Amino acid sequence: MVTIQRTELKEGIQAAIEKAKKNSASILVSEVQKIDSCSPLSFFAAGKEKYGGKRFFWKHPSQERYMIGLGICKEIASDQATDRFFHVEKEWGQFIDQAIIFDDVHVQGTGPTAFGGFSFDPDKEKTMLWSKFSSSLFHIPRFMLSIMEGQTYLTTNVVCKEEHDATFYTAVENERQELLAGARKHFMFDPISLVDQLEVKPDAWKQSVTQVVEGLKKGPLKKVVLARELRLVFNRKIQIEPVLDRLLNEQKNSYVFALESEGDCFIGASPERLVKKDQDQVFSTCLAGSIARGKNEAEDEQLGHSLLTDDKNLIEHQYVVDMIKEAMEDTCSKVTLPSKPQLLKLKHIQHLYTPVIGKADEHTSLLSLVEKLHPTPALGGLPKMPAVAKIREVEELDRGFFAGPIGWLDYKGNGEFAVAIRSGLIQGNEASIFAGCGLVEDSIAETEYEETNIKFKPMLSALGGIKS
Ligand SMILES: C=C(O[C@H]1C=CC=C(C(=O)O)[C@@H]1O)C(=O)O
Numbered sequence: 001m002v003t004i005q006r007t008e009l010k011e012g013i014q015a016a017i018e019k020a021k022k023n024s025a026s027i028l029v030s031e032v033q034k035i036d037s038c039s040p041l042s043f044f045a046a047g048k049e050k051y052g053g054k055r056f057f058w059k060h061p062s063q064e065r066y067m068i069g070l071g072i073c074k075e076i077a078s079d080q081a082t083d084r085f086f087h088v089e090k091e092w093g094q095f096i097d098q099a100i101i102f103d104d105v106h107v108q109g110t111g112p113t114a115f116g117g118f119s120f121d122p123d124k125e126k127t128m129l130w131s132k133f134s135s136s137l138f139h140i141p142r143f144m145l146s147i148m149e150g151q152t153y154l155t156t157n158v159v160c161k162e163e164h165d166a167t168f169y170t171a172v173e174n175e176r177q178e179l180l181a182g183a184r185k186h187f188m189f190d191p192i193s194l195v196d197q198l199e200v201k202p203d204a205w206k207q208s209v210t211q212v213v214e215g216l217k218k219g220p221l222k223k224v225v226l227a228r229e230l231r232l233v234f235n236r237k238i239q240i241e242p243v244l245d246r247l248l249n250e251q252k253n254s255y256v257f258a259l260e261s262e263g264d265c266f267i268g269a270s271p272e273r274l275v276k277k278d279q280d281q282v283f284s285t286c287l288a289g290s291i292a293r294g295k296n297e298a299e300d301e302q303l304g305h306s307l308l309t310d311d312k313n314l315i316e317h318q319y320v321v322d323m324i325k326e327a328m329e330d331t332c333s334k335v336t337l338p339s340k341p342q343l344l345k346l347k348h349i350q351h352l353y354t355p356v357i358g359k360a361d362e363h364t365s366l367l368s369l370v371e372k373l374h375p376t377p378a379l380g381g382l383p384k385m386p387a388v389a390k391i392r393e394v395e396e397l398d399r400g401f402f403a404g405p406i407g408w409l410d411y412k413g414n415g416e417f418a419v420a421i422r423s424g425l426i427q428g429n430e431a432s433i434f435a436g437c438g439l440v441e442d443s444i445a446e447t448e449y450e451e452t453n454i455k456f457k458p459m460l461s462a463l464g465g466i467k468s
Pocket residue numbers: 225272287288289290351377378379403421422434435436437438455
């Protein structure tokens with residue numbers, strides 16, 4: 001990887017074509033520019049015609065930090081289950097190793113960046129539902145808009161090949177100008193209406209919960225997260241932009257994400273960080289234990305207090321804390337976390353929340369942390385692999401990317417992954433949405449069913465299926 005002071009992208013492309021000819025290889029050239037402010041949703045919508053089906057969207061929960069990718073200059077995809085995190089890391093490293101990068105802003109979330117995720121369980125038999133998503137899928141975009149602390153940047157990534165000539169730069173420049181002009185337009189979208197909502201055998205799901213809980217009482221499994229799927233049918237093709245717009249407005253303190261692949265779109269608003277790596281600083285989140293929001297302030301406070309003092313939810317949460325703390329201590333030093341959980345309040349639900357921070361050892365990479373942590377007992381259970389095996393045996397659905405890691409990694413090894421909950425897969429005029437719940441020995445099937453009904457609300461509301 002060569003990071004050189006700013007000269008013209010044109011010279012860089014010319015140098016890369018020469019290098020491609022010499023090494024018979026493809027060479028990435030990447031340029032980061034500060035640009036005038038631009039609406040993230042308008043940029044995403046402006047890419048619909050030329051890059052539709054090849055876009056991603058990402059918003060960080062606590063600050064105005066967006067990354068929107070249009071087009072795919074490189075895809076890293078595999079259905080291989082073994083060492084999938086290592087293989088993605090290796091292919092990404094080889095791709096940027098030869099890159100020529102013009103970056104004189106040096107702001108995280110700009111420059112060559114891979115965005116994507118991993119399926120929850122690559123060893124579960126894959127169904128047609130997720131046929132458009134490999135079990136590891138990352139896109140490096142042609143253009144990426146980044147909004148970081150109020151400043152807007154455009155990253156242009158081009159892969160130069162030996163057959164390219166000097167006209168290649170002109171083509172890229174024209175594409176970039178056309179895109180920036182389009183991103184200034186205002187977009188209108190047709191409203192959609194929900195015509196049907198189907199669930200596969202809800203009573204059977206409750207029976208499976210009761211069966212799993214009986215097993216937890218005997219051990220050795222201590223916790224298992226079981227999920228449900230709703231299949232929604234609408235009166236016309238679902239536009240991604242209005243769903244994103246509602247998620248951004250209704251789920252302010254969640255990660256809002258969308259990843260398009262071959263015409264389908266995986267989309268959601270997750271409150272749960274899996275891991276963030278910023279130089280040698282590592283951040284993770286324990287989020288497990290739930291209760292509804294109150295209809296008024298007094299009721300909300302009473303519900304929050306009862307969650308903080310409920311043994312079943314405290315144990316459900318503590319299993320997550322114990323596992324994440326151990327995983328972080330295996331890979332980091334100076335691991336610190338609060339002694340007890342606090343409340344994380346979202347629009348429809350409130351959770352027990354414990355943040356964990358640590359200092360990464362020198363050779364610890366972001367994807368090695370993702371591998372170590374996924375799935376936490378908030379999404380799988382405890383012990384990890386026996387719980388995942390129980391889910392594989394009992395759950396009559398294909399989670400695909402639901403509850404898997406989704407996020408980004410940049411060319412300097414920094415990045416962030418959320419767990420892809422409060423999410424759904426949009427397929428034309430239909431969508432599958434998913435919701436899970438942590439089962440422990442004191443769980444009650446009806447209560448867990450109601451908890452998952454609340455967790456469907458962010459996506460149902462964003463799809464216009466319920467009044468939010
Ligand atoms: C598995 C999900 O939520 C997890 C995260 C927060 C609270 C949870 C719970 O209380 O069960 C779950 O562990 C989901 O939203 O589908």
